[in-house]
Amino acid sequence: MLSLALRTSRTALNAYRSRGIHAPASLNAVTETDLAHFASILAPSSVISSLAPVNSPTDELDPFNQDWMGRFKGNANTVLKPKTVQEVSQIVKWCNERRIGIVPQGGNTGLVGGSVPIGNELVLSLANMNKVRSFDPVAGILVADAGCILQALTDYVAPLDHVMPLDLGAKGSCQIGGNVATNAGGLRLLRYGSLHGSVLGLEVVLPDGTILDQLTTLRKDNTGYDLKQLFIGAEGTLGIITAVSILTPPAPQATSNVILALPHFDNVLPLFQTVKRDLSEILSAFEFLDRTAYDLAVKHGQGKALDESEVEGAQCFVLVETSGGRREHDEEKLNDLLEKLLEADEPLINTGVVSQNPSQFESIWGLREGVTEAISKEGKAYKYDISVPVATFKDCVDATRDHLESKGLMRPDAVKYVVGYGHCGDGNLHLNVCAAAYTQEIADALEPFIYELVQKHRGSVSAEHGIGAMKTHALHYSKDAVSIGLMKQIKGIFDPNGIMNPGKVLE
Amino acid sequence: MRPTSARFLNILVPVKRAVDYAVKIRVNSQQTGVDLNVKHSMNPFDEIAVEEAVRIRERIKDEVKSIRAVTIGPSKSLDTLRTALAMGADSAIHVEVPESAPAPEPLGVAKTIRALVEKNKEIDLIILGKQAIDDDAGQTGQMLAGLLGWSQATFASKVDVDTKNNVVTVLREIDGGSEEIKCKLPLVITTDLRLNEPRYASLPNIMKAKKKPVEKLKPEDLGVDLTPMLETIKVAEPPKRVGGGKVESVEELVGKLKDAGFTAV
Known part of the structure; x- marks a missing residue:
């Protein structure tokens, strides 16, 4: 997937900028003083920065600043790649005190701009935390660092006759920590259920630097609030997942x-x-x-x-x-x-x-x-990942096409195709609009039209891709004011200074 | 050679059930062979052979009178024949050997097919894989042509049948290029990778395949003896590759080179 280096479309970026997504003004940029502190706790190979004295060239920072589709581009001047949970904790503690925004980043394969900075936040890449901590071949429980690549874990458990409970197109690049943080769905969900079920424990660095150790390997544990569930699908807004304990099913023969x-x-x-x-x-x-x-x-x-x-x-x-x-x-x-x-x-x-x-x-x-790849090759894709009743799949695709037709946009130089595919077994439709170029006119024709369509069917505006930076404005189509209010309170408890992945999930 | 009017072609396609190419091969602990308790499917070169037979029929229509698949192997080999039938063969012959019997060798296979041809005299074209991916012997086709005294065209990447003149033009893969030869029927063709891309077996054809006739024979019925003439002494994995290392500086590299016995000229 990552081989598809798509060139950034200026129009698209403007389209998103015009929506007013920006990092909170209350946060500070990384300075040379901060960099000196990070350099004192990390190995030199764990620090990439355009600031002195590191002076990395911008093309080293680019892959961390831009998502793989080239739709979102941030402006981080520093990327840190810690190797241990203690290093992550120290970085986060410093950032919290200095009010520096942090974007936790896994394989950066997300589709909604959740893994790249909006402004000049610090990027904290988990890529160097890539060791399997333990595997119990009898219970099938795997404990691994967050930065382990999904394919690598699949290959690790395969000779031991187990299989990862999730599988998705980006498996060669995406990391298990990012999978859990975004509650990734994918191709095996019908069979093995969502990560809310198969994740047994998490190790998380909270926004003040505290390490929350819930890395248990218990199938059953009814002792109070199940806190780990909050981090599954929080997209890095409540803390940084540094390790995962996950149940792997026996491999089908x-x-x-x-x-x-x-x-x-x-x-x-x-x-x-x-x-x-x-x-x-x-x-x-x-x-x-x-x-x-x-x-x-x-x-x-x-x-x-x-x-x-x-x-x-x-x-x-x-x-x-x-x-x-x-x-x-x-x-x-x-x-x-x-x-x-x-x-x-x-x-x-x-x-x-x-x-x-x-x-x-x-x-x-x-x-x-x-x-997915074919659509990217054909043109510029507007991707909507929605949950709606299976019976309405075709109606949703047809309604969108008719709507674009009525606006006179179904023509070779505007919208080429409206495509529907997805996980029928889970009621998850990928509604893709393939256009010649990203334009404001098409964006305006699609939104809020599609979101209202989803709302009409009591569906979800994001079935498995998450909210990221792309859909914060659309959250209210699927969650009522009471729910969003509670989410904001929870965010406030964990991250009162708002440093964790600012501008994502909640506006 | 018996004079054949090839206006009605009868094609025989020998196929072999082999460990699937996607399976990671493991040597068994006795070092007598590889672990066979894994997914098997039709030898890919044989699949190309079946596809070619079907395509010849699609090209020259009724001039192909029959396509018959044959396999020599244990009862599970029937699956392989069903795949051939689903792809378009009309009927099949299963020369059944016990599960415990050793795998037949190329000469034994060639003699079995010769016996079948002598029994079914109308056969005038045999298409088979250039090799099986399990033992990689690559001998059966050539031995068979020799035993029958037929023409042979090995490593085919293109086949053109001219039934009017009883001639088949075959493009062969050779070192550094290709070679075009004209062969008289009857003929043995062995297939190479580029000949075609085998089709999917469609549902209706899979259902039809279940009803197509499969004749069961034993090697004794054909008067052939499949006892191996070769003895496998030992099977071992190739030595593991030792990974390289990274050096931090030129000095370290020079040091390592010196340690390894390299000196400056």
Whole structure:
């Protein structure tokens, strides 16, 4: 994903700036005095700064200042990469006393600008905290530093017959601490649930530098308020997660997938019911992509396409993945289901293909996982990651397209495509608008239109990407005033000086 | 050679069930072979062979009378045949050997296929992988052509069948380029990677494949003996690569070079 170095669009930045996002004026910038203090507690290799005496070139700071899509750009003059929780604590304590804003940063793969500074806050990268602390192969409990890359952890537990409970496109770059801080969802959520369930404990540096050690490995612990839950999904606004204790499920011994071509979107729900009932415990993913998403993925080479005759007349596609303990058992179940689907009097599906080997398995997943990248290659993407009832997926996409049409924006030099895909199993729709360029006109046409659409369906304006800097103004579409008021009180208790990831989540 | 009118082509595609290429191979603790309790699928080169047979039919339509897949292996090899049938083969032959039997060697396989050809005299084109990715022997196709006294075209990257003249033009992968040869039927072709990209097995075809006939035979039925002639003495992992190190300064580098026995000229 990171290989997609997209050039920053000036218009886009202006579009966001015009919304008035800026770091609070009450916070201070990092000075040479501060830098000298940091240099006294950290190894030289842990400090990157444009200030004297370090004088790093700006291109060393750029990757920390800019998100991977090139939509958000901050102005930090200093990046610190501590190696221990004590170092993190000392940095935070100093920043709290000096009123310096801090942006905790993991793999910087977020999609809502939560991991880059808005102004000149200090960037605290967890990349150097990348050791596995322990793994219990019997209980399957992994304790790891926050900066461990998700793929590295997957590779660590794989030979011990376990699997990480989450998987997402950015796995090669994203870090477990960032995953937890943003409550990342991804492709395995249907099977293993959200991180609110699988995270057993956290070690967090609070905004005054105190270390909160809740790094327990207990499955059951009903002793008072479950504080760690507050940090899961807080996007670094309440403290910095430095280590994670997480439950890893046993690795499935056999996986398989199929992609099914459906004549109508209306068939998705009945198909989901049938698949859930017939596959039961081996169903591990039920992903949806509409025809436009499929065509774009194929156009940009994201996995081998189905035969022309098979996709003819298909309005959308569904990818079903199974994982289980015994290949023969799983294959029998899947084959029975497919036979039933094909031989029904009124079939829900036109046709489909079944992967025959791991390379086809990857290729079929490529069609779904590659949609994000395909859209980025096609043009500039406005991404909306919403939770709405599955039955309204198509309505949401169609309503957005019609709305853009009515504004005269559906044309090759403005909006090229409106695309819907996502995790059908979790009610999570990725509504993407692919445009020739980021413009204020398109932004105004999309917002608040889409947010109001979501509100109408009692959905969420951010299912798994978070709020970041991008959606603070939209929070109220999904959370009422009472909820937001409480969130602000909690923020005030943890971080009275407002130094932790300022301008994110809450306005 | 028997004179064949190749207007109606009968194609035989031998396929092998092998450890999947994506599996990380582990040597077993007795060092007699690799751990076989892992995911198996059709040898990728054989998959290309099946695909090519199906594509030849798509090109010359009814001039291909039959496509038959054959495998030699334990009962689980039936899955591999079903994949071939789902991709478009019409029927299959399973030469079944016991689960505990040692893997047949290329010569044994070639003799078995020869026996099948002698039994089914209409076969005039055999397409198979240039090698199997498990033992990497790369011998079966050549031995088979030798035993049958047929033409052979190995490492094919393009195949053109001309049924009017009973000639097949094959582009072969050779060191530093490619070579075009014309072969008379009957012919053995072994496939290389660039020949084609195998298709997905579509659902309706998978269902149809279940109903296609699979003939079961034993090596004895064909009068062949698959007892290995080679003895595996030991299987071992290659030595682990030792990683490099970083030096902080030129002095340190020079020091290390000196320690390693390098001296300035």
